[in-house]
Amino acid sequence: MPDSRPLVACFGEILWDFLPRGAFPGGAPFNVAYHLHRLGLHAHLISAVGQDLLGDDLLRRLRAWGLETDGVTRHLGLPTGHVQAVLDATGSATYEITQEVAWDQIMPGEDSIRAAHGARALVFGSLAQRSPANRAALNRLLAVLPADAWRVLDVNLRHPHDDLTLVRELARKCTLLKLNAGEAARLTDDTPLPGREEAHARALAVSCGNPLVCVTAGEHGAGLLAHGAWHWVAARPTTVRDTVGAGDAFTAGLLAGLLRHDESPAVALERACRLGEFVAARDGATPAYATDAQGLPVG
DSSP states (O other): OOOOSOEEEEESOOEEEEETTEEEEEOHHHHHHHHHHHTTOEEEEEEEEESSHHHHHHHHHHHHTTOOOTTEEEESSSOOEEEEEEEOTTSOEEEEEOOSOGGGSOOOOHHHHHHHHTOSEEEEESGGGGSHHHHHHHHHHHHHSOTTSEEEEEOOOBTTBOOHHHHHHHHTTOSEEEEEHHHHHHHTTOOOOTTOHHHHHHHHHHHHOOSEEEEEOGGGEEEEEETTEEEEEEOOOOOOSOOTTHHHHHHHHHHIIIIISOOOHHHHHHHHHHHHHHHHTSSSSOOOOEEOTTSOEEO
């Protein structure tokens, strides 16, 4: 029987997040794929791990969750990536990201090219574009993507992998640009002050030609500029365990609302905020949960 679920390809890093409370699978595109799968979409992850124990464990977990692993290649000469995350008193994280790892050399195979050819959307982050090989691989995927498919750039400015010129080039290739308030301020050469989210979104929509720009603002909420109309959803009080992966869950929630539930931008934004808060209240980026009749997380 044909799979009727919307297919979303996710290109970029898969790695281990080493947090004070333990080791958790992570990497923004992987996190998005995980939550898309939980939310009832068909997620195809395009990434790479090493031929090592860390890579073995990642693939074992993906299979246990029911996620496809066809798009995850294995490198003999490069290790599985990992990130050392340090949390402050509010649960916000800073990251030390290893370099020269498997996801720096992602090689999309026939399964991934076929997935991109039939995808409703391609999600890609800015971090994985630190390597020329990945930039070339992304261009191959974009070339076969249907003309009406969404091109979703999830910005992740992590020093020293925060080349603003490169991010602006990537933004011009996407239909949905998603970033946080600090990143939006940096890309518009402005100050990251609360209340400036709409101005930054409009400036980016003009400079990069994006019909949709989403700006998240942590405990303040999030906004979505959709074809000239600005929508804002305030955050709800949340006891934060850690913020790792909350933004990626938000991205998945937004896409689930728009692609699977055919919701208006305002309603999909509400869905995204609630999922991001749900994940922030739990350890790691990939907590287990079921969904209710409305497709919202429970558990």
